[in-house]
Amino acid sequence: MPLTNQQIIERLTEKFGQDIFDIHEPYGLLTFTITKDLNLKVLRFLYDEPDLGFTFLTDLCAVHYPDNVGKELAVVYHLHNLVENIRVRFKVFAGTEQPDVFTATGIFESANWQERETYDFYGVNFVGHPNLKRILNVDEMDYFPLRKEFPLEDQTRTDKDDEMFGRGNLIGLN
Amino acid sequence: MERPVRFNTNVKQVEAPASFMGDGFMATSFDKVIGLARQNSLWPLPFATSCCGIEFMATMASHYDLSRFGAERLGFSPRQCDLLMVMGTIAKKMGPILRQVYLQMAEPRWVMAVGACASSGGIFDTYSVLQGIDQVIPVDVYVPGCPPRPEAIIDGFIQIQSLVGSESLRRRNGERYKALMDSYAIQ
Numbered sequence: 368m369p370l371t372n373q374q375i376i377e378r379l380t381e382k383f384g385q386d387i388f389d390i391h392e393p394y395g396l397l398t399f400t401i402t403k404d405l406n407l408k409v410l411r412f413l414y415d416e417p418d419l420g421f422t423f424l425t426d427l428c429a430v431h432y433p434d435n436v437g438k439e440l441a442v443v444y445h446l447h448n449l450v451e452n453i454r455v456r457f458k459v460f461a462g463t464e465q466p467d468v469f470t471a472t473g474i475f476e477s478a479n480w481q482e483r484e485t486y487d488f489y490g491v492n493f494v495g496h497p498n499l500k501r502i503l504n505v506d507e508m509d510y511f512p513l514r515k516e517f518p519l520e521d522q523t524r525t526d527k528d529d530e531m532f533g534r535g536n537l538i539g540l541n
Numbered sequence: 542m543e544r545p546v547r548f549n550t551n552v553k554q555v556e557a558p559a560s561f562m563g564d565g566f567m568a569t570s571f572d573k574v575i576g577l578a579r580q581n582s583l584w585p586l587p588f589a590t591s592c593c594g595i596e597f598m599a600t601m602a603s604h605y606d607l608s609r610f611g612a613e614r615l616g617f618s619p620r621q622c623d624l625l626m627v628m629g630t631i632a633k634k635m636g637p638i639l640r641q642v643y644l645q646m647a648e649p650r651w652v653m654a655v656g657a658c659a660s661s662g663g664i665f666d667t668y669s670v671l672q673g674i675d676q677v678i679p680v681d682v683y684v685p686g687c688p689p690r691p692e693a694i695i696d697g698f699i700q701i702q703s704l705v706g707s708e709s710l711r712r713r714n715g716e717r718y719k720a721l722m723d724s725y726a727i728q
Contacts, residue, residue, distance in 0.1 A: 504669060505633045512668045520666040 370418070370451040372397040378419060382412060398456045406444070406459045407469045413446055413455070414474055421446035421455060427471065427481035429489040433515045437462045440491055444471070461491065470496040488513035555581055572710055579623070579649070580706035581611040583698075586622035588642065590629025593656035596688040597628050605691035610698055619645040624701060625678075630658035631671045643678040644727065648713050651701055652680045655694055657687040679721055 375397055379387050387409075389400040401409055413421040426445040433439060438460035447454045461468055470493040471478035482493045483502040490511040493499055501508065510517055558573035585607075589597055600607050601615070616622040619642045631639055643652065654674050657663035660683040662672035674680060681704055684697035712718055722728070 503634075508668075517668070519668070524666065524672060 370448065370453050372453075375419065375453075375455060378416065379409075379412075383409065396454055396456055398458070400458045400460070403442075403459045403461050403468050406442075406457075407471065407474070409457065410444070410446075410471055410474050419448070420450060421448045423447040423449050424471065424475040424477055424481075425454070427478055427485060429485045429491050429513075431489060431514045435460070439463045440466050440489055442468050442485065442491055463490070466491045467494050468492070469494050472496060487511070490514065575710065576706040576708060580702040583610075583612050583624045583651075583702070583705065584614050584616050584622045585612050585624040585626050586616055586619055586642075586646070588625060588627045588629075588639065590627075590631060590635070591658070593628035593659070593688045596691060597626065597655065597694060600691040600694045605695065607695065607698065610695070610702065612698065619643070620647065622646060623650055623705075625650065625652045626655055627652065627659045627674050628655040630663065630665060631674055632669050633671050634669075636671050636674075636677045639674060640677045649705075649708070651682075651705065652678055653682045653684065653697055653701055654680045655684045655697065656689055657685060659683075660685060663687060677725070679725055 372392060372395075376387075376390060376399075379399070383401070383405070386401055386405055387399050389398075391398055413419050423446065424444065425447045426443070428443050430441045430443060431439055432441060440461045440463060442459045442461065443456060444459070445454060445456050459468060466489075468491055470482055472482065472493075472495075479497070480502060482491075482496055483499060485491050486493060486496075486499050487501045487504050488511055500506070504512065555577065557567070558569045558577055560567045560569035560573075562568075587594070587597055589595075599605060601612075612624075619625070623646075625643060625646060627639065643650070652674075654660045658665060658670070659674050660680075662670050664687070666672065671677065682697050682700050684693055686693050689697075
């Protein structure tokens with residue numbers, strides 16, 4: 368009998384109970400949120416259980432929500448069960464003051480570079496990562512580009528005319 | 542027996558420089574002869590990163606043929622080339638590498654920035670793209686376009702040729718050149 372989202376939810380809630388919250392299925396993809404200290408336990412559970420078998424980490428990325436004070440950085444994990452062809456997603460929230468999340472490199476090797484990219488762009492500190500340093504940006508960069516407070520454009524340009532780029536002369540519009 | 546040439550019959554030859562002709566000899570100045578020789582036998586180094594590199598491939602191919610202008614032999618080693626053609630988006634991480642390649646070229650060397658991204662960052666005004674290679678190396682000719690047509694690349698090449706042909710032999714020892722190199726922190 369093929370694995371369904373309902374079965375996955377049942378298995379997870381019987382093991383973790385109230386720690387799994389905010390369960391919904393946008394476009395059929397089971398999504399839930401957990402607290403950040405549980406991420407390795409959930410990953411391990413989903414990996415090891417023979418009837419769940421989520422052995423492929425498709426994606427590990429982050430989102431910055433500047434309005435969620437205390438929980439600005441969301442780290443999102445996408446897992447895939449290759450045998451049953453079913454995917455699951457879960458999110459872990461961390462604040463900017465203490466953006467520590469346990470590293471998934473012990474379970475998935477591919478998390479190594481994905482976590483480096485997440486660190487490079489959002490500043491999420493992965494505790495226990497073997498080599499957490501910038502991967503895609505210049506090594507000397509001291510800020511985290513994809514956080515919402517940093518403007519996309521290079522601020523040192525003097526020749527770009529705001530009028531022509533449709534920005535008018537309004538203050539505060541980047 | 543050789544076949545006579547049927548199609549390419551009006552091949553344009555390079556004119557000899559103004560000189561004093563005599564019986565079996567021709568006297569000109571070094572500037573002119575060396576300039577002539579250099580301009581018609583430039584060895585380009587294609588530093589092709591993205592889309593402009595593809596346009597360059599089209600320029601080197603038979604339809605738009607860049608080797609008509611003497612650039613038959615492309616070198617991929619900076620030690621052997623005179624003209625560095627930077628074609629494509631250069632990321633900030635690539636900047637020091639591009640500088641290293643430029644430093645390895647021997648004098649006299651020229652640089653051509655092909656395309657919008659190499660000239661000024663192009664449409665990528667972002668944290669990761671170098672806003673113009675002239676932030677790291679001195680550039681002689683900029684070819685605008687996104688991507689520039691092969692005709693435009695050839696036009697840029699012709700401009701480089703005229704720069705090469707008219708360059709004074711002592712230019713690179715002069716004060717102004719030295720000041721330019723200092724502004725890029727190149728010895």
